[in-house]
């Protein structure tokens with residue numbers, strides 16, 4: 001078993017970028033970032049799914065908003081993967097790999113109400129923020145200042161997405177209040 005692991009380590013050695021963070025930290029940070037990367041790509045795809053399938057009177061607004069969110073989410077994916085490689089870890093290799101690591105849930109329903117789409121994305125982005133904060137704590141403890149600083153920017157961007165999605169989904173609350181006032 002030990003020999004097998006040694007051979008595996010030897011094969012992977014060309015991919016071990018030198019880092020002063022220490023083996024244990026590299027392993028832990030890479031694990032956290034790869035799980036985050038899987039969530040980011042899953043959320044990217046769901047955002048595009050809803051961008052393509054949204055319908056109704058606010059189609060143009062929501063279609064464009066989700067396009068903007070999709071672009072933002074896709075961009076951070078590459079930065080996350082490259083952080084993993086910069087510190088000497090290896091990262092995601094396929095859609096299958098993403099599906100094994102993702103914690104964020106897909107939505108393959110044939111039809112989703114537009115307000116339900118926006119609410120679901122709002123909650124997914126909130127969950128992503130919580131996971132980025134966890135990764136931030138881990139990187140902070142290990143002294144990985146470059147990843148913590150990127151995470152701070154990505155959290156800010158995700159909070160902006162939550163803000164827009166929150167405001168867009170308030171229409172539902174207003175109509176519920178108006179309907180109860182009429183009764």
Ligand SMILES: [Fe+2]
Pocket residue numbers: 051067
């Ligand atoms: Fe598009």
